Each structure stands twice: as C-alpha cells, then as structure tokens.
Amino acid sequence: MNLDNIIDRRNTDCLKFDAAVRRGYPEDILPLWVADMDFPVAQPVIEAIQKRTAHGIFGYSEPDPKRFYHVLEQWFREQHHWQIQQDWLLQTPGVVFALAMAVKAFTDPGDAVLIQQPVYYPFSEVILDNGRRRVSSDLVLKDGHYEIDFTDFEQKIIENQVKLFLLCSPHNPAGRVWTREELETIAGICQKHNVIVVADEIHEDFVWTERPHIPYATLGETFAQQAVICTAPSKTFNLAGLQVSNIFIPNYELRRKVRHEINAAGYSQLNTLGLVACEAAYQYGLPWLKEVKQYLRENINFTRAFLQQHIPQISLIEPEGTYLLWLDCRGLGLTNTELEELIVNKAGLWLDSGAIFGAAGKGFQRVNAACPRSVLREALERIQKAISC
Structure with a gap:
C-alpha cells in the first residue's frame, strides 16, 4: 500500500471532512479529530463486500454462528491470548451503544457510574443522558505519564455507592496500555465493592510497547464473571x-440483562455489509494491519521529533497505545479559549479540544495520527506558524 497517498474524502458524506460547516467550522479547515483512518481498508475486505453487493439483495442477515465465531476465536486467541466462548457473544452497532445498554442494564436513574477522566467523551454522554450520575477518579499526570490514584478510585466508589465502572483499555486519549498489576488492582477493588466493570477495548490492536494489551477477562474467572468486554x-x-x-x-x-436492554431498544439484526466486512477483516486483514501499524509508528516518531525541534512548548504524552496523540499544550500559557482560537482560527485545524474529555483535559489537544504523513506535517507546521505569529 502507498499510505502516503492522499485520498480525497470530501463529498462522500464523510463526518471528518464534510460536517465541518454544519458544526461551526470553516469549510477549508484541516481535520484531524474523529478517530477513523484516511487509509483504504484491506483489499480482501473490499473484495468480500463487492462479492456480497453483487448478489443484489440486502435483507435481514445473521452470519452462520459457528463460522463467524471461529474467525473471532482465532483472532483473539492468536493476537491476544484470550480464549473466548461462543455463548458469551452479543453484537451491537457500536461500542458506545453497548456502553449505553450496560448503563441501563446495571444501574437505575440517579445511580453513580465511575469513569477516569480525561476519557473518551461519550462515556460521560451515556451516563448523563441516561439520568445517571457521573463520578470521575481522574488520572494523575506525573512526569509525562498518566497513572491511577487507587486510593481515590476506591474512595470514589465508597462515597458514591458506585455500581458500574467504565474502563477504557487501552485508554483514549491518555494513550495508556494498562499493566496487569494495574488491572488486577482495579479488578480487586471493584470485586470488593461489587462494581461491574465494562471494558471498552476497541483500541486493543494498537499497542506501541513490548508490553501487550491485556484483555480484562483474562485476569481470572472471578473477575471475568463481573465484566462486560467491548470489542x-x-x-x-x-x-x-x-x-x-x-x-x-x-x-x-x-x-441476559444487556440482551434485554438491546431488545428494549428495538435493535436486532446488524448491518449486512458490516458483518461481511468484520468476518473478512479478522480472517484476512492481518497483513494490512501490520503495514498500517508500522506507518503509524513512524507518524508518532515524526510527531515527537517535530515537537521537540520546532514546538518545544507542546509536548507529546508518550502513547503506549492507540493512534490518537494527546498533546500537552499548557506550556503555551494560554487559556482554553485562547488555545481553541489558536488551533481553529489561526492554525486552521479541527482537532479534539482536551476540555471535552473532562476538566482534566483542559490545555490539551487530541490529534488523530492515522493520516498520510504529509497531512500530519502540514498540521504541525500550521501550529508552529500560528504560535510564531
């Protein structure tokens, strides 16, 4: 693949590009915000979709459970050393949908749900929009690295009678890939206080350290029985x-409780082409993924070097996982409003403001590095120029 090739995504109903004006941004803004890639999908996936569309009928669809499960089982066993079971599987149109179903299944209106900010902002939305209370045990930034304050974590559970914890693993946007020791400590606290854990592991395949992503369910049978794993x-x-x-x-x-909420929401069969693509991707997409990951590693290295050489006021929170880069812009000495003015109006960039990830994210910006390197270079040069003006 030529991942340096820029593919024009405009006028394809692309949220990343085509939604700018209706969301209050200039039409010509350069977007590096929402977490999808500017790279074409693996050719075997395209071919599987083309084969299915050639049939010409798109009725309600369900894949053969044994065939589909076999593909998933092989992926998680080989890539994550996790032995899944077929009867564990429920399917939803998205992880955020599953988070919302879990909130409704395991809590009542007014109950507290725990998160760790700064964290992916839909975590807050599925809590607050369902009439629950959001409680955050904020991550602690220490020497350019985020850590968990386990004392605060447990205290928040006790003080607020927390019933449910939404875990982001690997963490978006902090970039942490949690160690086994960290996960076991979390699991022990949650088990002690009868807190159900919903683990959003959607970024599990993007890890940049020698330490692997650890699926929460592999911590032990007792912990797995108190958990929902979202992939x-x-x-x-x-x-x-x-x-x-x-x-x-x-x-x-x-x-059973989550399935009940899915049924209550009126959702049943999934997107036909989504099922086809999912199966083909897990079965044939590994070579494509390896090539993309190498390119992303180089993008991360490029960003780190550029900031150190040209914009030392901004530091990269070293990502252990995900392709979403968390930039600490507090060295610019700007208020959050001034920082947004710099990024949007002076640099002409559409990034994700750190403030939307919670108060702990103020002064930060999230950048999607899954784009051609020339685009990433242009974005960083725009920031450099805006600061120097």
Whole structure:
C-alpha cells in the first residue's frame, strides 16, 4: 500500500471532512479529530463486500454462528491470548451503544457510574443522558505519564455507592496500555465493592510497547464473571461506518440483562455489509494491519521529533497505545479559549479540544495520527506558524 497517498474524502458524506460547516467550522479547515483512518481498508475486505453487493439483495442477515465465531476465536486467541466462548457473544452497532445498554442494564436513574477522566467523551454522554450520575477518579499526570490514584478510585466508589465502572483499555486519549498489576488492582477493588466493570477495548490492536494489551477477562474467572468486554473491528480495520461490534459477557445473568436492554431498544439484526466486512477483516486483514501499524509508528516518531525541534512548548504524552496523540499544550500559557482560537482560527485545524474529555483535559489537544504523513506535517507546521505569529 502507498499510505502516503492522499485520498480525497470530501463529498462522500464523510463526518471528518464534510460536517465541518454544519458544526461551526470553516469549510477549508484541516481535520484531524474523529478517530477513523484516511487509509483504504484491506483489499480482501473490499473484495468480500463487492462479492456480497453483487448478489443484489440486502435483507435481514445473521452470519452462520459457528463460522463467524471461529474467525473471532482465532483472532483473539492468536493476537491476544484470550480464549473466548461462543455463548458469551452479543453484537451491537457500536461500542458506545453497548456502553449505553450496560448503563441501563446495571444501574437505575440517579445511580453513580465511575469513569477516569480525561476519557473518551461519550462515556460521560451515556451516563448523563441516561439520568445517571457521573463520578470521575481522574488520572494523575506525573512526569509525562498518566497513572491511577487507587486510593481515590476506591474512595470514589465508597462515597458514591458506585455500581458500574467504565474502563477504557487501552485508554483514549491518555494513550495508556494498562499493566496487569494495574488491572488486577482495579479488578480487586471493584470485586470488593461489587462494581461491574465494562471494558471498552476497541483500541486493543494498537499497542506501541513490548508490553501487550491485556484483555480484562483474562485476569481470572472471578473477575471475568463481573465484566462486560467491548470489542469491534472498527478502529483496527477502519470499518467504523459499517456498524458492527462484538461484545463478550461471560456471566449469563449479566448477558441476559444487556440482551434485554438491546431488545428494549428495538435493535436486532446488524448491518449486512458490516458483518461481511468484520468476518473478512479478522480472517484476512492481518497483513494490512501490520503495514498500517508500522506507518503509524513512524507518524508518532515524526510527531515527537517535530515537537521537540520546532514546538518545544507542546509536548507529546508518550502513547503506549492507540493512534490518537494527546498533546500537552499548557506550556503555551494560554487559556482554553485562547488555545481553541489558536488551533481553529489561526492554525486552521479541527482537532479534539482536551476540555471535552473532562476538566482534566483542559490545555490539551487530541490529534488523530492515522493520516498520510504529509497531512500530519502540514498540521504541525500550521501550529508552529500560528504560535510564531
């Protein structure tokens, strides 16, 4: 693949590009915000979709459960050393949808749900929009690295009688890939206080350290029985618009409650082409993924070097995982409003303001590095120029 090639995504109903004006941004703004890639998907996925569309009928669809499960089982066993079981699987149109279903299944209006800000902002939305209370045990930034304050984590659970914890693993936007020790400590605290854990592991296939991503369910049977594991091919294989997520719930009673909420929401069969793409991606997409990951590593290295050489006031929070870069802009000495003015109006960039990830994100910007390097270079040069003006 030529990942340096710029593919024009405008006028394709692309949220990243075509939604700028209606969301209040200039039409010619350069977007590096929403978490999809500017790279074409793996050729075997395209071919599988083309074969299916040639049939010409797109009725209600469900894949053969044994065939589909076999593909998933092989992927998680080989890539993450996790042995899933077929009866654990529920499917939803997206991980955020699954988070909302879990909030409704395991809590009542007014109950507290715990998160760790700065964190992916739909975590807050599915809590607040469903009439629950958001409680955050904020991550602690220490020497350019985010850590968990376990004392605060447990205290927040006790003080607020928390019933549910939404875990982001790997963490978006902090870029942490949690260690086994960190996850086991979280799991122990949650088990002690009877807190159900919903783990959003959508970025599991993007890890940049020698330490692997650890699926929450592999921590032990007891912990797995108190957990919901949310996965999807959307980030891994750039399939977000095809709306398929695979949710694994080992505990029958938890699974029954989530299924009940899915049924109550009126959702049943998934997107036909999404199912086709999901199966093809997990079966044939690994060579494509390896090539993309190498390119992303180089993009991260390029960003780090550029900031150090040309914009030392901005530092890269070293990503252990995800292709979303978390930039610490506090060295510019700007208010959050002034920082947005600099990024949007002076640099002409559409990034994700750190403030939307919670108060702990103020002074930061999230950048999607899954783009051709020339685009990433232009974005960084625009920031450099805007600062120097």
